[in-house]
Amino acid sequence: MRFQGRAWKFGSNVDTDAIIPARYLNESAPDALAVHCMEDENPRFASEMKPGDILVAGTNFGCGSSREHAPIAIKAKGVPCIIAKSFARIFYRNAFNMGLAILESNEAVDGVSDGDTVEVDLSSGTIRNLTTGAVFSSNPIPSFMQQIIYDGGLMGHIAKREKA
Amino acid sequence: MAMTITEKILAAHAGKKEVQPGELIEAEVDVALGNDITAPIAIEQFRKTGLESVFDRERLVLVPDHFTPNKDIKSAEQCRFMRRFAREQGITHYFEVGEAGIEHALLPEQGIVLPGDLVIGADSHTCTYGALGALATGVGSTDLAAVMAVGRLWFKVPETVKFVYFGQRRPWVDGKDLILFTIGKIGVDGALYQAMEFCGEAIESLSMDGRFTMANMAIEAGAKNGIFIPDRIVKKYVEGRAKRPYRFFESDADARYKEIIEIDVSQIEPQVAFPHLPSNVRGISQVGDIPIDQVVIGSCTNGRLSDLISAACVLKEKKIAPQVRLIIIPATPVIYREAMRRGLFDIFLDAGAVISPPTCGPCLGGHMGVLAKGERVVATTNRNFVGRMGHKESEIYLSNPAVAAASAVLGRIAGPTELGVEDRQGGQNDAVSG
Numbered sequence: 001m002r003f004q005g006r007a008w009k010f011g012s013n014v015d016t017d018a019i020i021p022a023r024y025l026n027e028s029a030p031d032a033l034a035v036h037c038m039e040d041e042n043p044r045f046a047s048e049m050k051p052g053d054i055l056v057a058g059t060n061f062g063c064g065s066s067r068e069h070a071p072i073a074i075k076a077k078g079v080p081c082i083i084a085k086s087f088a089r090i091f092y093r094n095a096f097n098m099g100l101a102i103l104e105s106n107e108a109v110d111g112v113s114d115g116d117t118v119e120v121d122l123s124s125g126t127i128r129n130l131t132t133g134a135v136f137s138s139n140p141i142p143s144f145m146q147q148i149i150y151d152g153g154l155m156g157h158i159a160k161r162e163k164a
Numbered sequence: 165m166a167m168t169i170t171e172k173i174l175a176a177h178a179g180k181k182e183v184q185p186g187e188l189i190e191a192e193v194d195v196a197l198g199n200d201i202t203a204p205i206a207i208e209q210f211r212k213t214g215l216e217s218v219f220d221r222e223r224l225v226l227v228p229d230h231f232t233p234n235k236d237i238k239s240a241e242q243c244r245f246m247r248r249f250a251r252e253q254g255i256t257h258y259f260e261v262g263e264a265g266i267e268h269a270l271l272p273e274q275g276i277v278l279p280g281d282l283v284i285g286a287d288s289h290t291c292t293y294g295a296l297g298a299l300a301t302g303v304g305s306t307d308l309a310a311v312m313a314v315g316r317l318w319f320k321v322p323e324t325v326k327f328v329y330f331g332q333r334r335p336w337v338d339g340k341d342l343i344l345f346t347i348g349k350i351g352v353d354g355a356l357y358q359a360m361e362f363c364g365e366a367i368e369s370l371s372m373d374g375r376f377t378m379a380n381m382a383i384e385a386g387a388k389n390g391i392f393i394p395d396r397i398v399k400k401y402v403e404g405r406a407k408r409p410y411r412f413f414e415s416d417a418d419a420r421y422k423e424i425i426e427i428d429v430s431q432i433e434p435q436v437a438f439p440h441l442p443s444n445v446r447g448i449s450q451v452g453d454i455p456i457d458q459v460v461i462g463s464c465t466n467g468r469l470s471d472l473i474s475a476a477c478v479l480k481e482k483k484i485a486p487q488v489r490l491i492i493i494p495a496t497p498v499i500y501r502e503a504m505r506r507g508l509f510d511i512f513l514d515a516g517a518v519i520s521p522p523t524c525g526p527c528l529g530g531h532m533g534v535l536a537k538g539e540r541v542v543a544t545t546n547r548n549f550v551g552r553m554g555h556k557e558s559e560i561y562l563s564n565p566a567v568a569a570a571s572a573v574l575g576r577i578a579g580p581t582e583l584g585v586e587d588r589q590g591g592q593n594d595a596v597s598g
Contacts, residue, residue, distance in 0.1 A: 013352055013353070013441060015547075015550075017528070017529075017547070017549045017551055017552045018549065018550060018551070021529065021551050022201075022528035022530060022552070023529050023530070023534075025201045025230075025231075026231060026235070026236055026238035026239040026242060027238045027242070028204055028205050028208075028242075040550055040551045040556040041550070059353055060352060060353035060356065060386060063353065063386060064288065064547060064549060065287075065288045065547075066202065066285075066287055066288040066290075066302040066303060066304055067201065067202065067304075068202070068205055068286075068304040068305040068306060069201075071304075072205075086353065086356065088353070088356070088386060089356065089357050089386065089387075089388055090288060090302050090304060093304060093307060094304035094306070094307075097304060097306035097307065098304075098306070153306070154310070155209050155212045155213070155306060155309070158213070159212060
């Protein structure tokens with residue numbers, strides 16, 4: 001699986017209240033949540049990002065609440081992949097369960113600026129900064145975890161497996 | 165092989181003799197929890213499995229506590245969705261408004277979670293039950309759905325960091341101050357993926373409520389769980405509540421820890437976490453002059469009886485500053501009634517406070533005290549992220565209930581010693597009732 005898009009750069013400790021403020025958790029429809037994704041953190045992101053764009057962040061991305069609405073909002077916004085130095089534990093599980101690809105790489109985060117074009121190859125874990133030409137590696141996602149993402153999340157994966 | 169309490173509980177639930185950090189296991193879950201925000205997604209996911217009934221109607225607990233009593237139409241619809249599912253499935257532990265309290269105060273109080281349990285909850289503060297010597301951890305809605313279906317879940321065995329608290333606590337220093345100090349020391353990802361084991365002589369003398377507060381905020385250091393070795397205080401708390409067998413586990417003397425961190429509590433004064441991270445702490449003497457607009461005393465962190473007693477000790481025969489709004493939220497109906505019976509409500513109302521029904525409400529910017537642009541709150545809650553309690557330009561300062569109460573009186577962030585109030589037993593005294 002390969003993704004290519006504009007990088008939106010964020011700092012460390014981006015919490016789930018920043019990703020999707022709790023005031024919008026009175027519903028769970030993905031499209032409704034996507035409208036407010038990151039609106040307190042970076043209002044420009046909410047209005048200007050295009051489907052396919054990639055999030056790049058520092059350490060502990062997704063800290064705070066267990067709300068699955070966070071990866072749901074990001075995915076529904078059209079973001080296929082997040083690259084961060086590290087992820088908070090619950091967000092990490094939730095992202096895979098929702099079918100949102102996430103990669104950990106200190107070098108890639110330091111080597112990508114806001115607005116750069118980035119290409120991610122999920123199977124090899126290779127991250128390319130197409131703006132600067134730099135190439136970075138991350139721990140590749142095991143193939144069965146890639147399959148979860150490909151199937152649109154854990155429940156889709158289970159349903160597909162049961163049918164087979 | 166020597167194991168920590170966390171490893172022993174995981175091993176016992178995985179049907180294994182031993183487990184070690186990093187190992188992936190599948191384990192049987194004793195109790196699974198969802199609330200009005202997380203359960204609706206879990207229920208939708210559960211439906212996708214095609215199963216007709218949940219794994220055990222007595223072990224799935226559903227609590228409408230976040231946006232209840234329903235704050236708006238959409239919240240009401242989410243609650244109705246969960247209520248209908250609970251009725252359809254015959255869920256034993258579904259709590260309607262009137263019986264419902266803040267889940268992490270309610271479940272231990274009702275004896276639903278017990279020592280030695282493996283508990284998952286679709287709420288990050290599920291780690292609270294570690295105070296009982298249970299392994300409890302927060303998960304997302306889809307993980308909850310998986311447990312609803314099969315009663316099992318996969319876990320990675322975490323490494324454990326041991327925190328040893330020694331020395332004598334200073335006046336007005338409680339569990340909140342110990343955990344805020346600890347998070348300040350290690351950072352908001354200082355225990356990422358790890359278990360935090362709390363022990364030491366200063367813990368042995370800490371009340372059950374103080375321990376719930378500490379375990380509750382383990383997630384604010386990124387931990388998988390926070391846990392205490394159950395002792396006579398836990399035994400006393402659990403007796404009379406438990407309706408099924410439970411088990412006390414303890415760490416082996418030669419168990420392996422990733423790190424052992426020793427903390428001299430005699431050096432810790434009441435702590436205040438400044439915006440916008442729980443790790444951004446200062447001692448109360450270092451706060452300076454910060455005027456405030458609102459104080460909230462409540463939440464799964466500090467809405468228990470001893471928290472309300474602590475606040476009442478400070479507020480007794482005093483009035484809050486005219487420019488301040490004080491909102492007090494007893495965490496459960498049982499706590500609410502007991503606080504009323506002991507005369508705490510008179511103290512609160514005389515001081516000028518408003519008393520809310522049990523709800524998570526303002527802690528996550530839901531209702532019952534949302535902040536306007538530029539407003540500052542002192543809250544006994546657990547998170548001070550940007551926009552957490554309202555407008556993104558509002559500010560949240562986290563503290564213990566005594567500091568919050570003193571701040572309400574003085575109209576700025578301040579400790580109770582400034583009011584000349586004496587702490588008789590670390591917030592545990594019964595002075596206000598007698």
